[in-house]
Amino acid sequence: MAFRIYTKTGDKGKTSLIGGTKVPKSHVRINSYGTVDELNANIGMAADLLTNEKSISILREIQDRLFTIGSELATDPQKDVKMSLPKIVEEDILLLEKQIDEMDAQLPPLRSFILPGGHVAVSQLHIARCVCRRAERACVMMQEENEIIDPLIIKYINRLSDYLFELARFSAFELKAPEIVWKARI
Numbered sequence: 026m027a028f029r030i031y032t033k034t035g036d037k038g039k040t041s042l043i044g045g046t047k048v049p050k051s052h053v054r055i056n057s058y059g060t061v062d063e064l065n066a067n068i069g070m071a072a073d074l075l076t077n078e079k080s081i082s083i084l085r086e087i088q089d090r091l092f093t094i095g096s097e098l099a100t101d102p103q104k105d106v107k108m109s110l111p112k113i114v115e116e117d118i119l120l121l122e123k124q125i126d127e128m129d130a131q132l133p134p135l136r137s138f139i140l141p142g143g144h145v146a147v148s149q150l151h152i153a154r155c156v157c158r159r160a161e162r163a164c165v166m167m168q169e170e171n172e173i174i175d176p177l178i179i180k181y182i183n184r185l186s187d188y189l190f191e192l193a194r195f196s197a198f199e200l201k202a203p204e205i206v207w208k209a210r211i
Contacts (some may be wrong), residue, residue, distance in 0.1 A: 043096070044104030053170050057163040058098035061182075064160050065091040067153040068189075074146035077199055080192060083124055087185065090117055094178050098164075102173035113177045121181070121188045128195040135194070137206050144202035150193035157186040 034040075039047050040055060048055060065088050072084040093111045100106055141151030161182045167174045197204055 042101040042104075043099050043108070043110075044101035044106050046101040046104060053163070053167050054098060054172055057160070057167050057174075058095045060156065060160040060163045061091055061095045061098065064153060064156045065095070067149065067156050071146065071149040071153050074149050075196060077196070080196065083120075084192075086120075087188075090181065094181065097175060097178065098167075113175065113181050115177065118177070118181050118184050121184045125184075125188050125191045128191045132191075132194055132198055139194070140205040140207050141193070142205045143197050144200050146200065147193050147197045147202055150189055150196060154186050154189035154193065157182060157189055161186065 035050065038050050040050050041047050042054065068084050068088055068091070072081045072088075075081050075084070090113060093113055096110045097112065100110065141148050161179065164174055164179050164182060168179065194204065196202075
């Protein structure tokens with residue numbers, strides 16, 4: 026018999042963490058990994074819209090790291106889980122910082138606030154950045170509610186939002202799309 030996508034076990038608003046613990050679907054842990062999943066989907070869309078192979082490759086690597094983060098967030102830290110799951114490491118953060126620095130060296134200095142837009146790929150990167158900030162807030166909320174969360178996850182997601190902002194600027198530059206400067210109404 027083929028595996029079915031639906032199990033019906035969540036029909037009453039509960040789901041299971043890796044480790045078997047049942048929690049409400051509104052639980053802060055579920056919100057966190059659900060937002061990370063949404064971020065991953067938005068980054069996939071951004072990668073599909075870009076033409077720079079290096080940028081696409083880095084985004085695919087980031088998607089892998091987000092799956093790693095999602096699996097850790099979906100695991101009950103109080104349970105002894107038999108499966109081996111990957112972890113975020115400091116080198117993952119250093120990769121983002123290196124990429125930010127490389128792009129920044131090629132861009133004109135940022136002298137004003139910019140608005141998302143100018144090209145669909147740039148807009149999609151800004152959408153991913155916004156979802157990334159929401160994922161960060163959800164993870165910080167976990168921490169504030171005394172849920173166990175690896176501090177490297179929060180650090181990675183924070184740096185990822187910086188990376189997505191810089192990649193949006195860099196992509197606009199490469200695509201010769203205008204950066205839309207915010208002009209405050211006086």
